Amino acid sequence: MDRYSKITNKNPREIVLLKAFPCAWGKCAFCDYIDDNSRNEAEMTALNAQVLQNVTGELGVLEVIDSASCFELPKPTLELIRRIVKEKNIHRLFFESHWMYRRQLQKMRDAMGVPITYKIGVETFDNDFRQKVLNKNADFKTPEEVAEYFDSPCIMVGIKGQTKEMIDRDIDILKKYFKLGTVNVYTNNTTAIKKDDALIAWFREKYKYLDDDPAIEVLYENTDFGVGD
Numbered sequence: 001m002d003r004y005s006k007i008t009n010k011n012p013r014e015i016v017l018l019k020a021f022p023c024a025w026g027k028c029a030f031c032d033y034i035d036d037n038s039r040n041e042a043e044m045t046a047l048n049a050q051v052l053q054n055v056t057g058e059l060g061v062l063e064v065i066d067s068a069s070c071f072e073l074p075k076p077t078l079e080l081i082r083r084i085v086k087e088k089n090i091h092r093l094f095f096e097s098h099w100m101y102r103r104q105l106q107k108m109r110d111a112m113g114v115p116i117t118y119k120i121g122v123e124t125f126d127n128d129f130r131q132k133v134l135n136k137n138a139d140f141k142t143p144e145e146v147a148e149y150f151d152s153p154c155i156m157v158g159i160k161g162q163t164k165e166m167i168d169r170d171i172d173i174l175k176k177y178f179k180l181g182t183v184n185v186y187t188n189n190t191t192a193i194k195k196d197d198a199l200i201a202w203f204r205e206k207y208k209y210l211d212d213d214p215a216i217e218v219l220y221e222n223t224d225f226g227v228g229d
């Protein structure tokens, strides 16, 4: 599996995919990422250190992702990231976190000593679909609530049961309330949540222009950032 890459088109940055403890929620209906989680701290710490050795700092920005929230990374890994930030003159980090950790984001910023752009897997701002169908356990009601804590929501498009209106509204919200955003075009995995090919075709056509929007990254495959398998 590729765990290090460089993103050079939008928001240039190095990116690493690290291993973490299982997501504390772990019950989203579409999620089968847990295969990359572990409970063996020593093993994860060693692997993460190996991956982090690739970081050069050449772009000044580092994104760290794992198959959970940044708060589920082993402590020694977080300590190593902090050291690398200092040594390689990294001036910004991108981290990802679930809504449940929203009150801990600032503590992590203080610990890392550089600004952190926080991504959040919102999946959709349609509260019913997010909570009842996707079982996301992120009970905010408005985009303003999310924007109070997070910088860059990730939304998913092309799921069976989603509507064009829901997607239009989600893209509008991304543009109106947030500086950055990610759109993940849904791909089937081992869960019962399935993609809707017609909806995806409609999205690709209507929102082709997002490919040229510097603030929105559209991922057509899970591996579009160059990490994962």
Ligand code: SF4
Pocket (backbone or CB within 6 Å): 023, 024, 025, 026, 027, 028, 031, 032, 033, 067, 068, 069, 098, 121, 136
């Ligand atoms: S919060 Fe993320 S890692 Fe946790 S279950 Fe949901 S999608 Fe999976």
